[in-house]
Amino acid sequence: MPAHDLTIPPATTGRFGVFGGRYVPETLIPALDELERAYDTARADPTFEADVEHLLSTYVGRPSPLSDAPRLSEHVGTRVWLKREDLNHTGAHKINNTVGQVLLARRMGKKRIIAETGAGQHGVATATVCARFGLECVVYMGEEDMRRQALNVWRMRLLSATVVPVTSGTRTLKDATSEAIRDWVASVVDSHYVIGSVVGPAPYPRMVRDFQSIIGREAREQMLAQAGALPTTVIACVGGGSNAIGVFHAFIDDPAVQLVGVEAAGEGLDTEHHAASLSRGTPGVLHGTLSYLLQDAAGQVHPAHSISAGLDYPGVGPEHAYLKDIGRATYVAVTDHDALEGFKLLSRLEGIVPALESAHAVSWLAAQRGRWRADDSVLVCVSGRGDKDVAQVSEMGILAP
Amino acid sequence: MSVTISSERIAEQFARLRASGRRALVPYVTAGHPSPDETLALLSGLEDAGADVIEVGVPFSDPMADGPIIQASSQQALAAGMTFDGVLDTVSRAKLGVPIVLFTYLNPLLAAGRDALTRAAEAGVHGVLVTDLPVGADAEREQWLGDGPLAFIRLVAPTTPQARMAEISQHGSGFVYLISRLGVTGVRETLPPDLPATVRRLRQSTQLPICVGFGVSRPEQARAVAELADGVVVGSAIVRAAGESVESAVTLAASLRAAIDTVSP
Numbered sequence: 001m002p003a004h005d006l007t008i009p010p011a012t013t014g015r016f017g018v019f020g021g022r023y024v025p026e027t028l029i030p031a032l033d034e035l036e037r038a039y040d041t042a043r044a045d046p047t048f049e050a051d052v053e054h055l056l057s058t059y060v061g062r063p064s065p066l067s068d069a070p071r072l073s074e075h076v077g078t079r080v081w082l083k084r085e086d087l088n089h090t091g092a093h094k095i096n097n098t099v100g101q102v103l104l105a106r107r108m109g110k111k112r113i114i115a116e117t118g119a120g121q122h123g124v125a126t127a128t129v130c131a132r133f134g135l136e137c138v139v140y141m142g143e144e145d146m147r148r149q150a151l152n153v154w155r156m157r158l159l160s161a162t163v164v165p166v167t168s169g170t171r172t173l174k175d176a177t178s179e180a181i182r183d184w185v186a187s188v189v190d191s192h193y194v195i196g197s198v199v200g201p202a203p204y205p206r207m208v209r210d211f212q213s214i215i216g217r218e219a220r221e222q223m224l225a226q227a228g229a230l231p232t233t234v235i236a237c238v239g240g241g242s243n244a245i246g247v248f249h250a251f252i253d254d255p256a257v258q259l260v261g262v263e264a265a266g267e268g269l270d271t272e273h274h275a276a277s278l279s280r281g282t283p284g285v286l287h288g289t290l291s292y293l294l295q296d297a298a299g300q301v302h303p304a305h306s307i308s309a310g311l312d313y314p315g316v317g318p319e320h321a322y323l324k325d326i327g328r329a330t331y332v333a334v335t336d337h338d339a340l341e342g343f344k345l346l347s348r349l350e351g352i353v354p355a356l357e358s359a360h361a362v363s364w365l366a367a368q369r370g371r372w373r374a375d376d377s378v379l380v381c382v383s384g385r386g387d388k389d390v391a392q393v394s395e396m397g398i399l400a401p
Numbered sequence: 402m403s404v405t406i407s408s409e410r411i412a413e414q415f416a417r418l419r420a421s422g423r424r425a426l427v428p429y430v431t432a433g434h435p436s437p438d439e440t441l442a443l444l445s446g447l448e449d450a451g452a453d454v455i456e457v458g459v460p461f462s463d464p465m466a467d468g469p470i471i472q473a474s475s476q477q478a479l480a481a482g483m484t485f486d487g488v489l490d491t492v493s494r495a496k497l498g499v500p501i502v503l504f505t506y507l508n509p510l511l512a513a514g515r516d517a518l519t520r521a522a523e524a525g526v527h528g529v530l531v532t533d534l535p536v537g538a539d540a541e542r543e544q545w546l547g548d549g550p551l552a553f554i555r556l557v558a559p560t561t562p563q564a565r566m567a568e569i570s571q572h573g574s575g576f577v578y579l580i581s582r583l584g585v586t587g588v589r590e591t592l593p594p595d596l597p598a599t600v601r602r603l604r605q606s607t608q609l610p611i612c613v614g615f616g617v618s619r620p621e622q623a624r625a626v627a628e629l630a631d632g633v634v635v636g637s638a639i640v641r642a643a644g645e646s647v648e649s650a651v652t653l654a655a656s657l658r659a660a661i662d663t664v665s666p
Binding site for chain 1: 476
């Protein structure tokens with residue numbers, strides 16, 4: 001059966017190579033046009049940039065530090081630097097994007113904010129910024145994820161957000177995203193949908209990347225100032241891929257800097273239980289964008305699996321698909337088991353409990369001893385802190401404290 | 402050879418209806434729901450009850466434009482093993498006299514291959530409607546659909562600006578599907594108050610027949626829509642009734658038919 005050649009670039013904007021686009025119901029097209037215009041106008045307005053920077057510095061706590069990691073460095077045999085997004089207000093990189101998007105929604109006169117969440121970090125970050133500005137906030141979260149991340153559900157409700165359990169499909173991030181889109185199709189006139197990753201229809205992947213690119217801009221300057229050189233390699237975990245694109249972006253034009261994205265291999269890449277869309281997926285369309293996707297031969301989306309709710313998504317940002325295809329970034333995968341080892345390792349060696357998502361990046365790094373010279377520098381993005389995961393991991397009883 | 406015949410069947414059907422001063426009843430069924438065999442019985446029953454065009458849904462794992470009723474029917478159909486070629490097989494076996502429109506998301510259609518549209522035409526499908534492929538989204542795939550053997554039915558929403566309505570109509574054929582309201586498919590109590598104005602705006606932008614759907618469930622709503630438009634699409638209400646029994650869905654279709662036929666030419 002002749003297949004569609006998804007490598008032929010469609011003649012439209014909002015693309016990263018062939019990937020990206022706007023595959024959405026007609027109802028949303030005018031809203032996406034409006035959002036794109038509002039975003040481009042805001043970007044050109046110094047007041048908007050100043051508002052974003054003000055909140056990032058006085059509320060989020062940016063710039064986030066770059067920590068050296070002496071004991072992990074010794075373990076790996078090269079100099080390891082940690083970009084500390086775990087130290088942001090609310091405990092992860094997610095708030096970089098929600099600050100930008102909520103400020104944009106205010107400029108657009110939207111009174112109600114919708115979000116989806118997997119691990120709950122994006123939901124908490126959105127609820128937080130909505131509380132700061134007195135905006136109504138509705139967060140869609142898979143029932144299964146609500147169980148895994150009960151603490152974050154409680155935090156969102158404390159912040160006066162409405163958390164709506166999603167019981168359709170796999171009851172995880174994929175279905176929460178569909179449900180948020182369904183809400184937005186009905187409420188598009190007065191609501192703004194704050195997507196939490198570099199996924200979804202244009203202009204979201206570009207806009208979320210821009211808001212997250214602060215991670216890499218800071219890290220590049222900090223590396224030059226503290227390490228005296230650019231890193232040999234930049235490593236970040238990839239679910240939808242927002243912290244990864246955020247830290248990669250400032251280094252894309254530095255050809256000597258290798259970019260490595262670490263996906264969730266779940267129970268193993270050769271099983272059906274993983275979330276490695278770039279490593280094992282094929283191009284397809286989900287949630288408004290063309291990208292690599294876990295799907296069967298009939299184009300039905302395959303449920304993803306990861307120990308980490310934040311990586312548990314069968315798609316991936318279209319810019320990552322592009323970076324993979326042009327060879328600018330490399331994508332690898334780490335199993336649930338090894339991610340837990342990374343979780344333990346960073347806690348014990350550096351006194352930093354990483355989010356299970358970030359633990360995938362740490363784990364891959366820790367297994368690469370001998371890959372780099374002793375005087376090389378490797379940069380790891382610690383996208384979030386692991387407080388949210390402590391209960392889940394302790395209940396598993398598989399990790400002796 | 403089937404190229405012209407397939408795509409023009411829908412236009413011919415609407416011309417015939419227009420000539421006799423009637424409006425079209427366009428029921429929707431999810432192929433494979435409640436079971437593949439019942440879909441067959443349902444298709445024949447709907448034709449007998451007076452359907453003029455039937456929309457046959459290709460089940461998809463992530464139907465983001467659909468409400469709970471059609472979502473559940475899609476999951477049930479997929480669990481029963483329904484595939485794209487299974488949908489075509491069902492259509493082919495039903496041997497209906499009325500035109501058939503495939504209602505699909507892009508991903509399962511792309512996965513079905515470059516010759517999916519030809520296979521569909523050979524199975525007795527006459528049109529295709531792709532929920533998540535709006536005009537201008539993807540020139541390559543839109544051309545594939547536009548140049549294919551099926552009528553390419555495009556959607557217009559209440560949020561669509563007038564200039565874009567005209568553009569959408571130019572890039573479609575068969576009929577224009579007007580989404581009656583903001584939101585996903587589902588059963589609603591009332592029709593949106595701005596529907597007459599939206600239909601009027603769309604009329605100014607297209608010569609194609611206009612069918613209105615999303616939220617139309619009861620005979621009196623169908624009658625009100627038939628006063629405005631050339632056809633009435635009823636989806637979730639039919640699917641919900643089909644979940645009870647084929648007979649309930651057919652009875653509902655007959656009552657919708659009767660209500661629509663009270664509209665004067």
